[in-house]
Amino acid sequence: MYQFVTGPMAWIAFGIFFLGMAVKVVSLFYLTREKDKVVFNHFSWQWSLKSIIRWLIPFGSRSMREKPLFTIITFSFHICLLITPIFLLSHNIILEERWGISLWTLPESVSDILTIVVIVTVVFLALRRIALADVRIVTSAYDYLLLAITAMPFITGFLAYHQFSNYKFWLIFHILSGEIMLIAIPFTRLSHIFLFFMTRAHIGSEMGQRRGAATW
Amino acid sequence: MAEPAVNVKLIKERLAFLKGGRFKAWLEICAHCAYCSDSCFFYLAHDKDPKYMPAYKVKQTLDKLYKKKGEVTWEELEKMADIAYGDCTACRRCSLYCPFGIDVAVMIAAVRGILCGQGLAPKGLQDAAKHHWETGNQMAITEEDFVETCKWMEEESEEEMPGLKIPIEKKGAETLYVLNAREVKFYPQDIAEAAMILYAAGEDWTFPDLGWDMTNLAMFAGNAQVMAHSAKLVYDAAKRLEVKKIITSE
Structure with a gap:
């Protein structure tokens, strides 16, 4: 089982993730060029970048400032979600073993805290879905x-x-769930990790280049 | 009374036509985060009643139409009409509040287009669009009446501003002045007042004899054909009279 999830399954998951996203981004681009020409006639790199950067900065937009607690939670969630798996020591050890490359890594105590932040913020996001009408x-x-x-x-x-109770079980479960997430990204709303930049570029240009209005 | 039949084929065609990169991406990535709620004055004015939050309006209309592949009942369409025409002004403020910049107003306008194709646009807007299509202005004022009104206002202004003329269809004028048909029908003194200003400013201006109504109620109805026609009447008048600029009233 361990051989399978770290071998062929890992290749499949990463393959679907990268290929799926590439196909998605390219096909959306061509579909837009064919059907939504309006997107291109006022496209501006300057307004696109402004719109993207503003929304990558915490409290960079008016709506973020109006909901400060939610903004802190989503930024913590997203930042920890991205940083933890990429700079995790054990992930980089595997990379080193297999391909002989590795990135700078987080101290294990830090990545432990970041993981807890992700879990706590997810719980908060779920509770928020229940609590607010x-x-x-x-x-x-x-x-x-x-x-x-x-x-x-x-x-x-x-x-x-x-190492709660059965280490082997949790490890395989962990690898499998990571692979499920990677596979899910191109086919679900999680694709916003790439599409965010496209839709923001569009609205930034649409409002900015067309009528000089800021989208933040 | 039996409900009118839904033209599902037409809805399907519209949905397929509309599904470009934008709608595809927007409908997929909306995270239901509710950042948009507080942008909407309908939501705020109704004591934060959740049914007025922008993402929900899309979920109840365009999203639902795609999920059901256009196979909806008349009753469902009527509910969508209440939302698309009654609960949203398409002001686009929510797209400034959305992390993904989802343009809700564009989607609501698309829904209006679909509803208009089923005859579900509000009666007043449908009539105005019909008039604009048939007579070139939303109030079905004849060319004769328009010219008469301008002549009348010219005479009325004579005392105050001797020599004032209200030119119609003057080729080569600098400025084309276009207005709201309502002014011609109900407030003709607006024409006189505008003419006085233009006269006092020494403008070389003219009305066109066709294409003088710059309103576009067909746009609000979602009737793309008449919307384009109405805008083109003004555009054609400007071309025909070789003016350099267009001034609109209101």
């Missing part, structure tokens, strides 16, 4: 499923690292 009304089971898919690699990774 305006979020609840647009929430369906699918929203919780995606939260679960995102949280699972962190929960299982945490349990595996701390």
Whole structure:
């Protein structure tokens, strides 16, 4: 089982992730060029970049400032979600063993805290979906499923690292859930990790280049 | 009374036509985060009633139409009409609040287009669009009446501003002045006042005899054909009279 999830399954997951996203981004680009010409006639790199950068900075937009607690939570969630797996010591050890390359790594105590941050913020996001009427009304089971898919690699990774009861089980579960997340990205809303830049570039240009209005 | 039949084929065609890169991406990535709620004055004015939050309006209309592949009942379409025409002004403020910059107003406008194709646009807007298509202005004012009104206002202004003329269809004028058909029908003194300003400013201006109504209620109805026609009447008038600029009232 361990051989399978770290061997062929890993190749499949990363393959689907990279290939799927590439196909998606390219096909959306061509579809837009064919059907939404309006996107290109006012496209501006300057307004696109401004719009993207503003929204990557915490409290960079008016809406973020209006909901400060949620902004802190989502930024903590997203930052920890990205940093932890990439700079995790054990992930880089595997990279080193297999391909002889590795990145700078986080101290294990730090990555442990970042993992906890991800888990806690996911719980908060789930509770927020239940507690606030305006979020609840647009929430369906699918929203919780995606939260679960995102949280699972962190929960299982945490349990595996701390060797709760059956280490082997949690480890395999962890690898598998990470692979499920990678596979899910191109086919679900999680694709926003790439599409964010495209849709923001569009609205930045649409509002900025066309009428000089800021989208933040 | 039996409900009118839904033209599902037409809805399917519209949905397929509309599904470009933008709609595809927007409908997929909306995270239901509710950043948009507080941008909407309908939401705020209704004591934060969640049914007015922008993402929900899309979920109940365009998203639903795609999920059901256009196979919706008349009752469902009527509910969508209440939302698309009644609960959203397409002001686009929510797209400034959205992390992904999802343009909700564009999607609501698309829904209006679909509803308009089923005859579900509000009656007043449908009538105005029909008039604009048939007569070149939303209030079905004849060319004769328009010219008469301008002549009348010319006479009315004579005392105050001797020599004032209200030119119609003057080729080669500098400026084309276009207005709202409502002014011609109900507030003709607006024409006189605008003419006085233009006269006092020494403008070389003219009305066109066709294409003088710059309103576009068909756009609000979602009727793309008449919307384009209405805008083109003004554009054609400007071309025909070889003016350098267009001034609109209101």
